[in-house]
Amino acid sequence: IIRIDYIIACGTGSDGRETDKIYMLEANTTPGMTATSFIPQQVKAAGMEMKDVLTEIIENQFE
Known part of the structure; x- marks a missing residue:
């Protein structure tokens, strides 16, 4: 059992295209x-x- 915390950042890249990036904040192997x-x-x-x-x-x- 593992818990992973993350955020999804939505926005526009420098080229004007929309981008979604996932940033992992923490992996907890013993929640x-x-x-x-x-x-x-x-x-x-x-x-x-x-x-x-x-x-x-x-x-x-x-x-």
């Missing part, structure tokens, strides 16, 4: 894992259990 943290809330909203998600991640590494 919060408490019951009120973002990842566990997403898992719960999807109708899943954290233990099942983590078990699947671990088992997939052995395949």
Whole structure:
């Protein structure tokens, strides 16, 4: 599980063409894992259990 924060900057380049650039701000390889943290809330909203998600991640590494 990883969380990546980014911004998308929209504007006009020096040549007059519209450009969209993505700037990565942070890669967090261990996001919060408490019951009120973002990842566990997403898992719960999807109708899943954290233990099942983590078990699947671990088992997939052995395949």
